[in-house]
Amino acid sequence: MYHIHTTTPTTEDFLPYTGKKVDDPEYDGWGGTAKQAMIKYSVGVLATSTLWVGVDLQSIPYRSETTESYVNASSTKERLDQKRDDLQLIARIRELGTYKDGWDGLDGKAPTHKTVKDSERFARLLLRESLHAPHVSLATDGEINFFWNLPGFRFDLGFFGDGTYSYYGENSQGKEFMADDQLTDKPLPEGIIRLLGKS
Amino acid sequence: MKYTQEDELRQTCDFSPGPVKHHEELLRIVFNPEHISDNGVVSNAAISTSDLIENGVSANRRDYAKKEIIQRTIEHQKKNFPDNRKNVGIAILPCLVVRGFVDNDKESSFIVIDEAAEDNIAHASIYSAKNRTKGQLRKLRMQLFPLLQKRYSLQEIFSL
Numbered sequence: 001m002y003h004i005h006t007t008t009p010t011t012e013d014f015l016p017y018t019g020k021k022v023d024d025p026e027y028d029g030w031g032g033t034a035k036q037a038m039i040k041y042s043v044g045v046l047a048t049s050t051l052w053v054g055v056d057l058q059s060i061p062y063r064s065e066t067t068e069s070y071v072n073a074s075s076t077k078e079r080l081d082q083k084r085d086d087l088q089l090i091a092r093i094r095e096l097g098t099y100k101d102g103w104d105g106l107d108g109k110a111p112t113h114k115t116v117k118d119s120e121r122f123a124r125l126l127l128r129e130s131l132h133a134p135h136v137s138l139a140t141d142g143e144i145n146f147f148w149n150l151p152g153f154r155f156d157l158g159f160f161g162d163g164t165y166s167y168y169g170e171n172s173q174g175k176e177f178m179a180d181d182q183l184t185d186k187p188l189p190e191g192i193i194r195l196l197g198k199s
Numbered sequence: 200m201k202y203t204q205e206d207e208l209r210q211t212c213d214f215s216p217g218p219v220k221h222h223e224e225l226l227r228i229v230f231n232p233e234h235i236s237d238n239g240v241v242s243n244a245a246i247s248t249s250d251l252i253e254n255g256v257s258a259n260r261r262d263y264a265k266k267e268i269i270q271r272t273i274e275h276q277k278k279n280f281p282d283n284r285k286n287v288g289i290a291i292l293p294c295l296v297v298r299g300f301v302d303n304d305k306e307s308s309f310i311v312i313d314e315a316a317e318d319n320i321a322h323a324s325i326y327s328a329k330n331r332t333k334g335q336l337r338k339l340r341m342q343l344f345p346l347l348q349k350r351y352s353l354q355e356i357f358s359l
Binding site: 105106137140147158160166167168178180 | 243245246247248303333338340341
């Protein structure tokens with residue numbers, strides 16, 4: 001076995017260039033005084049044809065956060081917020097997907113798997129934080145329905161599992177919006193999106 | 200289409216009280232918590248578009264309705280939603296108003312048909328007056344939306 005030692009690199013070879021040295025307290029890369037990093041390479045070549053490289057770290061600059069055994073998100077936006085409208089909507093759609101025939105105590109039909117998929121697909125396309133969330137429910141014929149009853153706009157949109165959706169809506173000025181056989185990957189017109197908006 | 204506008208004038212069977220007249224009021228039970236939002240608003244999904252074409256939107260003619268028959272229907276549905284007490288309600292749909300709705304072509308939206316049964320002579324149903332697309336049927340149930348929001352208890356209905 002052979003050991004090959006290369007020229008030892010310094011920390012500055014690896015850290016972002018800021019014009020300041022790592023020992024400088026104003027060094028931006030680490031926000032404070034950094035330790036010198038000394039990294040040795042050792043390269044061993046086996047008598048056979050295998051080459052292996054190992055890197056021994058004596059010490060490297062570190063951030064205390066990354067040495068913990070778990071990581072806390074530094075803000076809530078970095079982890080899933082279960083109160084998010086889109087997540088709640090998806091959960092509600094999937095809940096409806098568990099309903100069985102006769103769910104209403106009479107002849108209520110369960111939604112088909114395709115109806116659930118179509119609804120979910122559209123919901124992922126539609127929802128953003130700037131929009132009001134719909135009331136989602138199941139009609140007795142198996143339709144998954146999205147319904148908005150807003151001060152200036154009422155909107156009814158639903159899925160039957162044929163890969164399309166249809167809708168009808170009316171704003172407070174009496175203007176109507178109606179469509180049939182819209183593919184589930186087709187977003188709503190901008191005019192409707194504006195009426196569903198929170199602002 | 201199961202019925203046409205001409206069928207509004209027909210009596211279904213011998214024990215029927217006759218065709219539904221314009222001045223009558225229809226009682227629609229709104230119970231299912233599925234269709235009522237947290238702030239008590241009844242969703243459009245309370246009326247299925249398929250019922251508007253195929254099976255009819257069931258109602259009871261107030262002039263002929265029996266309290267115990269409606270009570271039985273409510274009790275039957277309560278079994279499936281035992282925790283839902285506060286949302287039980289009966290909406291009053293004036294037949295004249297229902298028959299007065301029109302579509303964008305100024306044609307009647309609905310027909311109201313006598314569908315008396317031997318165990319409930321008050322039974323009637325609301326249908327779309329003609330074949331329509333899903334979008335058009337959504338407009339029809341949107342027309343009924345305001346009528347479903349004001350609901351009464353069984354006691355109130357039979358004491359008013």
